[in-house]
Amino acid sequence: MTTYLLRRIGSSLIALWLVLTLVFFALHLAGDPVRLMLDPSASEETVAAFRESLGYDAPLVVQYLRFLGSVATFSFPDSLRFRVPASDVVLEKVGPTAELAVTAIIIAVAVALLVGYLGAQARRGWVRALVTWPVSVLQAFPTFYLGVVLALVVGVQLGWLPTGGSGTPAHLVLPALTLALALVPAIARTLRASTVRVAGEDFVRTARARGLRRSEVVGRHILPNALLPVITVIGLELGTVLGGSIVLEKVFSWPGLGQLMITSVVNRDYPVVLASVTFLAVVFIVLNLLVDVAYGLIDPRIRIGARGRV
């Protein structure tokens, strides 16, 4: 287990270092970041003073090390728009985004359980068609467009839910549901495959032979085992969750990190972009690591396999 953990942490660190280096060089090699942040008409003195205040007059290597240090302590320059440290601006918006993402994942697993299980159990062709057709069409929907369509139908035409903003639980429903629907295909597909595989195992046959009721066989023997791979899929789909929530925050004007990031890009508030990209990258990589480790803990074959085979 220790070897497995160390190996996994090692590749996470490489990914982290890669993304930080990418961010740094994108910022410094693509042009002069100081001029990007300031008005084009700013005088030479203003530019020089601003450059010095940001520490951008130091050699690139020093700046690079300083940047890595600032990431470690999560301290970034002040936001140009809000005049407070960019890290504060970012941390303030973490709550709403986390709320959206977690709610969506819970809904997605519930829906996928139903769809995947029905798809695996259905012997009749039309039940399967009923399950697989909508999912396969759903897959062709860009997440933002799904949000717009749901806003139009459920929000505007039916008038059941607000189409944007935040404050009440009702505001969370549409964005979370849309994000969940974006996750369903991948989870349902895995669940379907693993259900079919587990249902063919010896212990399921034994359970049946012992005369257990169908609901008991499914609930106690098939589902718990079939659910294992879902953890991996959620880990792999964290990118979808992240990308989806950024886009959906715009669709439903949900006041989270995505919204903040996009407005900061438009307003050229680069410290905030820098802080939010770094923050999300770190969170994303750490979550991925946790998912893999959790999977290794639950299923000993993974960690033994990692040692024995390579």
Add this chain to the structure above:
Amino acid sequence: MTDLRTAPSEVADPVEQIGADPVLRATRSLRPPLPAGAAFVVGVGLLGLLLLATLLAPLLVPTDPLLQDLTKIALAPGADPAHPLGTDQVGRDMLSRLLHGGRLPMTIGALSVLVGGALGSLLGVVAGYAGGVVDTVLSRLADAQLALPTILVAITLLTFAGRSTSNLVVVIALGGWPTFFRVCRSQVLSTRERAFVAAAVAMGASRTRIVLTHLLPAVRGLVVVTATLDFSRALLVASGLTYLGLGVQPPHPDWGLMVAEGQTYLASAWWIATLPGVGIILAVFATNLIGDALIDRARR
């Protein structure tokens, strides 16, 4: 997990490889229950039609997609014979904007698959054949790339390096190359053990020659399948980024941008935001049909 996925001992039938690798499997769609032949024909037909309609847009619809007619604002589809699909919030013809709006996403999608596919396949063949340190370094790089969400790479590069179409292609290609890399690498790992490669080595063929004449042809089919699947991903990513305002800027017609612009008028003129999305869905759906049919065929 990472180690399991890339373990050389996992080499199997290349098509099975797509099914066994969780990352590659995630790129596959849940297919509609159609026979592979029918799905292929429908997919190719639909995508071909869309490509023709968007690329030939200036010939098919003579109306300028940028031409505003403030006397005909937000006409519903069918209300005016001159504008069969209606007009938008400033009186521009929807049909013309819809067809023109597909040109950029299709071009960006195709170019990024080409760039990402060429890079990933080449590196994958090299890694699989060379093995050792080269393989380890390249594989770790691919893993690291996969660990980075495309959206963050996109926001970083497009913010600091500029929001240009070529940067958009680079961003999408960066998200796609690891898939090609893995597919090619694992295929080469099994091919290089085959007798004809050993024979070529025995006859004194150079490494370059073995890569070019024996290994590249072996991955050709798989690369085509992967490229098809990657094209639908590229279309989705490209339209998402333009929706966010990170791609092409107004007033240029573009499916993603049109949805974003029309969203304000959802309550009064639903067609402005919803029609452009249909274009994206049809293109992605058709591509998925083709990809699934190709996998089915390879499997048989």
